[in-house]
Amino acid sequence: MSHLFNPITLGKLHLENRIVIAPMCQYSAEQGRATAWHRIHLGHLALSGAGLLIIEAAAVEAQGRITPQDLGIWNDDTEQALADVLKDVRSYSAMPIGIQLAHAGRKASTDVPWRGGGFLQPEQGGWQTSAPSALPFNESDGTPQALTLARIEEIKQAFIDAAIRADRLGLDLIEVHAAHGYLLHQFLSPLANQRDDQYGGSLENRMRLTLEVFREVRRVTPADKPVGVRISATDWVEGGWDIAQSIALSQALGKEGCSYIHVSSGGLSPAQQIAVGPNYQVPFAAAIKDAVDIPVIAVGLITDAEQAETLLANQQTDMVALARGMLYDPRWPWHAAARLGEKVRAPEQYWRSEPHEVKGLFKS
Template identity: 65%
Template sequence: MSQLFSPYQLGGLSLANRIVIPPMCQYSAQDGNATDWHTIHLGQLALSGAGLLIIEATAVEPDGRISPADLGLWSDENEAALGKVLDSVRRWSEMPIAIQLAHAGRKASTDKPWKGGGQLGPENGGWQVHAPSAIGFETYPRPPRALTSDDIARLVEAFAEAARRSVRLGIAAIELHGAHGYLMHQFLSPLSNKREDEFGGSFENRMRFPLQVLDAVKAVVPAGYPVGFRISGTDWVEGGWDIDQSIAFAQESKARGADFIHVSSGGLSAAQTIPVGPSYQVPLARAVKEATGLPTIAVGLITEAEQAEAIIGTGEADMVGIARGILYDPRWPWHAAAALGASVKAAPQYLRSQPRRFSKLFG
């Protein structure tokens, strides 16, 4: 039996298999509101046969968006727009849908990637960005303003309110974005956090804001509702956030009730040197899993069925994230199941597409 296609229990959520579609920003929202593009995008992914689909980074306040076209969940209008999309997708798919709640911090207020991705000023639809410290991302010209303690308390509540909205929308799980150089990662890394109050300096202080967010979100979701973190296992910069700190953070998160860890890397500094190659981030996920026992999602150029099967089969991670690869091939789980002799659930409208040589593909 394929381990990749074996069922998995994530907190109170049952997954049909170990394939996760990670959050992937679409830069196609209007004032934080989901649009028809999200219906098309999430709809096709929800018919892919994966075990779990995670909605893209969704800002908890307008200033937390990476770009003006980012998805948000700070208002009733945002909630209603996303609800309309989810109602449409769920009419045709039973796949569990999670969401990633996020704040971009000093990496906010940028243009869409296909328009260069540069930092936007107020005159171009941008805004003043904020961060743990007044230290800007290296390639952006405008520095952030340091958050006050009152700002931090307000943001903790903003995450909690977005979690309440997520529960009302019937979203199956929440992933808190602590990776890729965004706000919670900025608090965690000593490269971007130079504060001298209770939110900076020591490792315990640098963890404080993300852990307060976790506590606040756990307090407003039902018992058994999965909540976890996406983290960067390392900054890939000397003197920055590293795997040992990641393990310690995951251990503390587990003690506070976190249900999973989704391990990526990088994104905090332009000085990063990343040894990119197939499965290049999987050792980070393995290290966290071995040290903490937390359910772990591995990512990083996982493109082949046998590669994903080996990651699960050897216990390197509990789930694998297929992101850009599934945009390129939206039926990746179908093709993986065929290669591994497994079966996958397909919409009845597509049952006639089953190749004769894979007669048991659609179980």
């Protein structure tokens, strides 16, 4: 059996292969509620044959949305809308489905990417943002309010409530979003966090909120349900968050019962200098994998089957995640299985599409 199609377990969740569909914001919700777009989007991804599908970042409170069109999971309406979508998706797919819980912090209140993604003032439909410190992401953005200890407690409770809703929806996995310059990452990085209380200064203090949020989400989630964390391994800015600190955080999360670490990078500062290329983030995943005893997911321009297979064979990662590549080729796992001589799960309605040269590719 190939490494890519070798099963793996996260906690007690069995995955048929090591292909993960990473969370991808769609900016297509209505007041946080999933729409017909999510039914179409998640539906076709759930037929792809991947081992795991993680739903896009879902805001734990309305102020935590990146854009006004972000998916949410903060009240009964947003929970029910997602339940309706999941009911249809699950009617035709047994693929495990997780969700990413998020708060955008100072990167909230922006327009959708296809309209430039600029900061939205309140009169444009935006809102007052918040952050560890009163430091905007871009100089042209509105200045965020530095979070009081009381507001930090409210946000922690919002993560708890969202995790309870995610469990009630029957989702198979929860991922805490501490990457890409959003709120938890802002607390981690000294570039965004200039607090002088228990949440700022030392590495221990800057990690505190991420560990507290994880601990609380883990506490209210059934023990047999995996809870992982996505991190940015480096800010790609001198003096910012880096791989050494990421290893320390990953080790601390492992001690708290974290099921996996999903390793990305960047997003905290517009000054970042990223050397983008195939596997450009894999060395970070490999370094963390060497330092922890829990599974690691690598992501970042992993685009073909042999590439993914090599990363797993070389023990640089335990799983590979695709995002944009999966949007471009929603049947990527089918094609990977064909290239590696493996079988992949596909709906019976599509079995007749099996090419002659790979007969026997599909399984139900």
